Amino acid sequence: EPEVTQTPSHQVTQMGQEVILRCVPISNHLYFYWYRQILGQKVEFLVSFYNNEISEKSEIFDDQFSVERPDGSNFTLKIRSTKLEDSAMYFCASSDGLGPSGANVLTFGAGSRLTVL
């Protein structure tokens, strides 16, 4: 079964450092997403991406965050200057926009755990 692949699985970084989280979405999918989950809290939407541009972003997704699809397969989330509160699990998801009965089903990766010290 096709899957969304995320790397690294765990990254530890110092506050103020730049971090890039990588995702390989399912190959025929067109819509890409990043979500995060702080330990013990809800899964929160960060950003959606389609046709090489951001479709929607949440209030969390401020100027410290950016996304990019540098080639035909990768989808990256960059945090420019990490803060302690950026420590979380980051989930990438993708969708073909359609699915059984024409509904939008998202497939999630296993996540990247970011720890900011």
Place this chain on the structure above:
Amino acid sequence: DAKTTQPPSMDCAEGRAANLPCNHSTISGNEYVYWYRQIHSQGPQYIIHGLKNNETNEMASLIITEDRKSSTLILPHATLRDTAVYYCIVMAWEYGNKLVFGAGTILRVKS
């Protein structure tokens, strides 16, 4: 904000059916009901979705009331591996629309 109400937790005996309720009294005509689950901080996993008819797949069944204001996810024979947080989400079908997660229901399957 999430448009659904779910009980915070439920227990189920292994091998028995798990029935997870969800209230979505403000659902609109173009909104689907989706169920996802998250096993121990793994990525959310799609289970099933429906618009107004009952649906069944290899994982579960989804029963939607006639007025569409509530639904029930049924895991027919729960196993220990079904212990997870289950999210009921309503979302309009639009290209590339996002899921908004609430707190979900923690289902504990016990032997």
